[in-house]
Amino acid sequence: MTEQQFHRGGLLIVGLGPGGPEWLTREAADALAQASDLVGYGPYLDRVERRDGQVRHTSDNRVEIERARHALGLAARGQIVALVSGGDPGIFAMAAAVFEALESGEPAWRALDIRVLPGVSAMQAAAARLGAPLGHDFCTISLSDNLKPWSIIAQRLRAAAEADFVIALYNPASRARPSQIHEAFALLRELKGAATPVAFAKSIGRPTERIVLSTLASADPSMADMSTLVLIGSSETRLLPRSAGVRPWLYTPRLYGGGR
């Protein structure tokens, strides 16, 4: 199914994974090689090897739905388009924007051959570096309130605390709205234990990669920027010491209630 070639145009929504090329899947690498046109936000396109004969459509704005429409338009004109996305396009990335554009766009676009190519998402790369914090039930919440009201975010954080989920926070802060992550921590501090482990995983897989472990009580939320994935443990998430001077592992056991 995935090896089928396009005979007319089509749209491949390609997940690059976070950081470097080591997390690219074989399917994604093949799609990038096969495409006639690459569409993407500049910093993502910069991560893709240049090939003769491929046309690059670099977007320098962050409006994802415009990029999605551009890619759909090219595919409708017969091009084989790779729309590149960081992480997994299906998780807070380009895939949903494409289907929004499809729903509101030209009826002919509905007949296009569209494929989503999954990738490693930021929370998975962060979890791998940390140990296994997502080893048990978890939830994934975007703190961006460009796209939903804060009341919905707050309701979801409260439910996540009540369910004792491990919580992965995407888009924790930006220059335009630095207060969100502070409000999220204030809310969670009322509902979860002070010693709950917290991790800030910044720019995982890139040269500026940085991981900070803390607790819910003592963590400084202002450490989080838009390239940071914030993980907040469940009541079971724990530290596991390694050798002296080495950051301990962080993991959530599969068993609930401490029995092992």
Next chain:
Amino acid sequence: MTEQQFHRGGLLIVGLGPGGPEWLTREAADALAQASDLVGYGPYLDRVERRDGQVRHTSDNRVEIERARHALGLAARGQIVALVSGGDPGIFAMAAAVFEALESGEPAWRALDIRVLPGVSAMQAAAARLGAPLGHDFCTISLSDNLKPWSIIAQRLRAAAEADFVIALYNPASRARPSQIHEAFALLRELKGAATPVAFAKSIGRPTERIVLSTLASADPSMADMSTLVLIGSSETRLLPRSAGVRPWLYTPRLYGGGR
């Protein structure tokens, strides 16, 4: 960091992704080539190419912590061990079992060089085939009650409904406990809309791949077996028709409340 070679033994916890080789990352492929020893459950090891000089330790039982101990023991004796895991080892797979084994095991194991290599998890492959159902906030719950009491599962399902998360259910049923998924649907039917989209994604990426779309009211939970990923939409998750005779796309928009 990831290109560093082992000088003594070490343990690589390798995610194969679901299904075929197309979802293997470059890092995972390199690890499988580099290892002196492969440890894994038979069906996963069968997916790894054979190489001369590599020793295979095939486990035919499902007790993950025993496999983890075996792999740690080999690494402690100086072998370069790839412990293979389906999907992403960090999501309901082998990584948490390794850290459990490390916590309860020989103190010398704490000094071992251990690395988790993330992979595409089943929910991501299923989401990619379906469209973008995980395009907004979601939670991920294992229905296995081998490892936690049903009361915890029920509490998490209730909170997930209250938070209006998209819900990904792993390990929905087995021959030993066929009733879990029925109880989960009964609970969710009291809390969520009858028209909520539901998807059963079975054996994604394998020759027996099968996807069934339904609604919460009319879905038959007995369709789910241990190789099925069950996705239950949020109030925003919707179908997007394609050409006649083609399964509609399933996606969750990034915006909350229908504004676009």
